[in-house]
């Protein structure tokens with residue numbers, strides 16, 4: 001009999017390792033800004049005519065903006081039939097859309113020369129560049145490179161009033177897609193904090209097919225805002241898909257975050273819907289093969305900024321004997337195909353015999369396995385809990401365990417590698433080149449909250465990380481955060497109170513919630529507290545110990561002046577990382593400080609849960625990235641109030 005797990009593992013293998021077989025249109029990545037580049041290896045000039053038909057019905061998305069916010073203005077901009085557009089979005093023909101509302105665009109896509117396109121026509125306005133037109137006005141539905149190819153006007157000669165052709169990016173299904181029941185392709189405009197899986201599930205599309213349609217793979221799933229992602233669809237998209245809350249994620253038995261349907265009216269409602277999309281961060285399939293360790297680290301970082309209490313009481317039993325370990329190892333190799341069991345020799349050669357050159361810090365080494373970096377951690381003790389947990393979870397923001405090995409009483413765990421190392425290297429000890437801007441910090445906070453939310457809500461039983469701190473958050477090459485170090489993670493429920501109370505108080509000083517320190521109570525609210533501390537560090541650029549010094553008695557005291565009616569702004573300026581001065585939106589920063597304040601509440605039941613935190617951060621992030629606040633910054637700079 002063939003084990004179904006085996007089959008799914010094999011198909012996973014085929015899909016993730018042979019993207020070229022299924023790839024239909026190479027994803028554009030970050031090529032949209034390189035207007036002078038002649039590189040046409042991505043789909044930067046358009047999607048290649050490789051479909052069954054040379055002309056077909058296709059769909060685009062567009063987000064309403066102040067100058068293009070009605071059925072008629074959007075139809076005119078994109079040169080499409082307004083009554084069809086109104087029908088598809090289930091709105092009357094005179095409808096006005098809220099800013100940022102997603103609008104579906106029906107188009108007839110056809111092949112011109114070698115690329116599929118829909119022609120729109122556009123009259124140049126004063127100051128327009130090809131990049132402005134493609135990226136800002138058309139939001140990424142076209143590219144500056146394609147505009148230059150289609151219009152024989154050199155970039156410097158664009159004159160106001162001149163009419164140009166704007167090729168909009170669309171495509172028709174290939175033979176392979178047709179065979180799989182795909183009838184339409186939707187050119188979806190990506191926004192920040194979205195993932196292929198969340199977008200695909202919104203439109204009821206298959207994530208693997210979506211990755212394949214764009215030449216992406218599970219090991220390289222990164223997508224960027226202001227680019228189009230092709231979504232293979234069986235049926236035309238509907239207005240409910242763009243307005244409805246996110247459907248429940250596949251790996252979970254818990255209900256999805258409740259998002260009220262938009263009731264029309266304020267633009268806030270729409271932001272909430274965007275949050276609904278973002279709520280589907282369940283990246284069962286999305287794992288970047290990236291992550292941690294730098295070339296050669298100074299050994300003093302070993303002690304790290306945070307002192308742990310681990311020496312007081314060892315959380316990990318050291319009694320696991322070799323025989324048990326061998327049994328466990330065998331059970332791993334028999335059941336979990338996603339986890340590779342390495343021989344010790346393989347790891348030795350990967351790390352030049354565990355040479356100091358490869359030491360990242362502590363007992364973590366950088367290894368080279370099949371040409372890719374991996375982080376290899378040596379652990380003396382029982383690792384079965386961590387392995388069992390990490391083997392079950394699969395989330396972009398939780399470090400991925402890819403393999404294990406066991407030798408002479410020591411376990412070796414092989415993780416994905418985060419090339420930018422721990423967050424702590426970036427928020428303190430910073431040098432000039434290690435400064436992080438506001439949006440990067442916000443993205444990291446959002447990533448960490450997404451990872452914790454997954455751990456709390458979508459693992460069964462729910463788990464608590466218990467040792468969140470700035471050294472346990474690792475940054476990949478795109479500065480996306482991955483939570484690591486699950487050595488202390490516990491089930492939040494367990495058998496009858498087994499984990500609800502503990503006398504073994506372990507964790508990192510400064511991050512541990514009062515109820516845990518005093519009574520050993522374990523709940524997901526521990527992570528919420530630690531997250532509040534972490535977010536405070538991220539915004540202030542100060543280590544937790546320094547923050548305690550400034551706060552004198554309790555950490556929340558430090559926030560009271562910022563939240564006060566009088567001089568709140570001035571106090572915020574004093575608390576905020578000096579390198580951010582004048583470069584952050586004050587209103588959103590205030591919301592963040594309020595959020596931190598609520599996370600640090602003494603009574604755990606007064607703290608928000610991680611889902612609330614994640615939703616708030618998504619909203620803040622959406623507003624921050626919409627750029628609406630850019631104006632308020634310059635106002636503040638020129639006329640401080």
Ligand SMILES: *[C@@H]1O[C@H](CO)[C@@H](O)[C@H](O)[C@H]1NC(C)=O
Nearest residue numbers: 020021022023024174175176
């Ligand atoms: C279509 O799929 C077959 C196998 O199912 C593969 O051999 C072929 O290369 C694919 N064609 C394209 C264009 O992806």
Ligand SMILES: *[C@@H]1O[C@H](CO)[C@@H](O)[C@H](O)[C@H]1NC(C)=O
Nearest residue numbers: 038039040041042045048114
């Ligand atoms: C890319 O450009 C080269 C030369 O300019 C051309 O021969 C080739 O067909 C182009 N490839 C694609 C996919 O457009």
Ligand SMILES: *[C@@H]1O[C@H](CO)[C@@H](O)[C@H](O)[C@H]1NC(C)=O
Nearest residue numbers: 080081082083084085086087
């Ligand atoms: C737009 O579409 C509608 C319905 O499909 C059709 O009746 C109408 O003639 C079209 N208008 C134009 C200008 O093509």
Ligand SMILES: *[C@@H]1O[C@H](CO)[C@@H](O)[C@H](O)[C@H]1NC(C)=O
Nearest residue numbers: 110111112117118119150165
């Ligand atoms: C779009 O415009 C290009 C030239 O600007 C032309 O070659 C092509 O035929 C047009 N396509 C359609 C479908 O009108």
Ligand SMILES: *[C@@H]1O[C@H](CO)[C@@H](O)[C@H](O)[C@H]1NC(C)=O
Nearest residue numbers: 032033131135136139226627
């Ligand atoms: C594209 O447009 C958006 C919003 O208008 C802007 O934030 C972004 O910086 C632009 N990208 C480029 C490469 O200009």
